[in-house]
Amino acid sequence: MPELPEVETVVRDLRALLTGARITGAQVLRERNLETPDRATFAHAITGRTITGARRRAKWILIDLDGGLVMLVHLRMTGQLLIVNRSIEPDPYVRVALELADGRRMYFRDVRAFGRVALVAQREDGEVAQSLDPHDAPLFADYGYEPLEASFTPEVLHALLRAHRTRLKVFLLDQRYIAGIGNIYADEALWRARLHPLVNTSRVNEAQALLLHAALVGVLAEAVAARGSSIDDYTAPDGDGEMQERLAVYQRTGEPCLRCGATVRRAVIAGRGTHYCARCQRAPRGVSVPTRQSTAARGPRWADRLHPDAAGATRAERAAARRRAARGGGSGARA
Ligand SMILES: [Zn+2]
Structure with a gap:
């Protein structure tokens, strides 16, 4: 999505x-x-x-x-x-x-x-x-803060975290607190901030809130910039944009953490596949992480289904969509 x-x-x-x-x-x-x-x-x-x-x-x-x-x-x-x-x-x-x-x-x-x-x-x-x-x-x-607007400050984030007693992953996906974040950028921001998705928001200290704020704003701003740019050296066979190539944990289950080399894990938290590094993102004391692993490599991404004429598609995504259409299959084909 x-x-x-x-x-x-x-x-x-x-x-x-x-x-x-x-x-x-x-x-x-x-x-x-x-x-x-x-x-x-x-x-x-x-x-x-x-x-x-x-x-x-x-x-x-x-x-x-x-x-x-x-x-x-x-x-x-x-x-x-x-x-x-x-x-x-x-x-x-x-x-x-x-x-x-x-x-x-x-x-x-x-x-x-x-x-x-x-x-x-x-x-x-x-x-x-x-x-x-x-x-x-x-x-x-009912929608919360826009994370790329100036009103969303580290102090605001810390106050929001303290006011709620829920898991960090659940908090980030709840549009009533911060608007626009979904599964991909929640996982990426938590990895960047070295915070485990099951940490209770009320236990996040000021320094950690500062790190999480920087991680959220950083990953979202980078992603906006990446989707807005075109890619000239695109070689992958099927439709991924530039930001997908820069994701650190999302859908990298089983691959080494880019920071410490430990294996990236996937667990279902709040009903969503959640990707994290068990070494850099320490589980809170006394909390056991659901360990059932998914065998699926990855599901289709939004960009995989883009039409060649879709607004918001990068040049690479348009090219991939045209190739899908030429093969006569997939949703890129015109009627
Ligand atoms: Zn790590």
Whole structure:
């Protein structure tokens, strides 16, 4: 699932590609993906609007429209936003299609259909509303700090940690505390900070909170930069972007820790595969780590399924998607 850096990369692409474009028509091909309003109201309300920008909140994509409306997209597992020429007809996985006045189309394409699209109003206080009524309650009220914003300081993190008695891994995945972090960057940040995922947040001291803050901000900022850059020396057979190559523990089960050489382990914590080094990240006293090992090398990554025209894809990912399409298989193929 795309996390903060991948969503941020998509948003930056969209801002460059779509700002100033006018929407001349809309079709909701599968209503299940549409959170609000209904299909007909969505198409009627969005038609004629000009796209004024794109933003991100947590893992949500916010596409700003003139007249105080915001189109929201959550990619979830397999969602993609494609900006294509009108000559490219939608394949069976396109759930929402927008016609643009300049001859392009924007497709929300989602193979597994867990993604979400909504059209809501901008509130006066800068938040987005839960519906097309700008006086409705703010939609993102339950989301926590944006970790790359200045308001997220080491002191804030330490206070959050002390206020909750939960495992570090669970804490990092909970969007109510810090927004946008998922399984990959939680594991990477904990490795960087040398903190075991089962440590209780209330036992993290000030120095450790400082390390964890630096690790979180560092890994997220690096990942945003990596996804935004293109890779010229790409040689792998199938679609990984640059940041995947730099991950220290995520999906490196059984390989040596890049810092100490001990074996990277995987355990299921909070229902999620969790990767850590048992030597650099000491388990808290009296806590036994669930040891059942997974034999799966790795599951498919978000980038493995990208369409050649997907916003946020690096040049290497586009090339890999085109190769998959040429082989005639996978979700990169056009209908
Ligand atoms: Zn280690």
